[in-house]
Amino acid sequence: MKTARKIIIFTISLFFLFHNGFAQEVIRPIKRSDYHKTAYQYREQTLTLTDTVKNPKKPTGIVHNGIFISAGFGLDVPFRDLGRSSNPTFGILGKLEYGSSAIFPFIPGVEVDYFSYAGSDTYVTLHLLNGFRTRIFSYGVTLEYTLSKLLNSAYTIPFVTLDVKNNKITREINPAGAFTGFPNSETRISVGGGFGFTLFVFDFYTRFNYMKELSNLGFYAKLKIPIIQF
16 A cells, blocks of 8 residues: 555656656747847848838839820911911821830830811901911921929829921912912921920820921820830
8 A cells, every 4th residue: 555655656746747847848938049039030120111111212204115106186376477377276196106214214206297277367368268278297206305303203204305307288279279379289397396294194295396487386185005015
């Protein structure tokens, strides 16, 4: 009986001895070095996150490489001889542009315009005409310079534009052969310059087209979409 009691007491003692050792290993307190390591990692992550929030990257006027097509309309106000013989008129225009980060902020392109000016009442009456109309079909090269640094916005970007175009001019004179001082058809070179801004996918701009006595001032709006991106 005494022997059995001793065996039980010995067994219980071993159980508590190994149980406490196992518990101490499992519930081992965090070492100071481990604490500092964990705190350092947390601090670095917090500082990185805070720095990112305080100093977000500003949008830049990056142009994706590609070819863009645009179409729109505009109002042309004629000057000098064209202004004396014709009224302001609306017309259409189309443009093909090449955008590349390699040449940004320059954006080259080609443009086609068509405007048809009706004769003014004063000019028609003065020359005893039944009708008078001047049609101008223009095509040429354009170059835009994007002023992306002026505004901290990726959606509204100002720009300046230059162009050189060939203009095919035809006139409808009624009655035919009446003297107006203008030939029935001619070809002229024009140089244009202006400024505007891009709003999302729309361009709004004004441009002065110099063509001697057939010069005009235009106000335009067009929609621009990419057709090829690479």
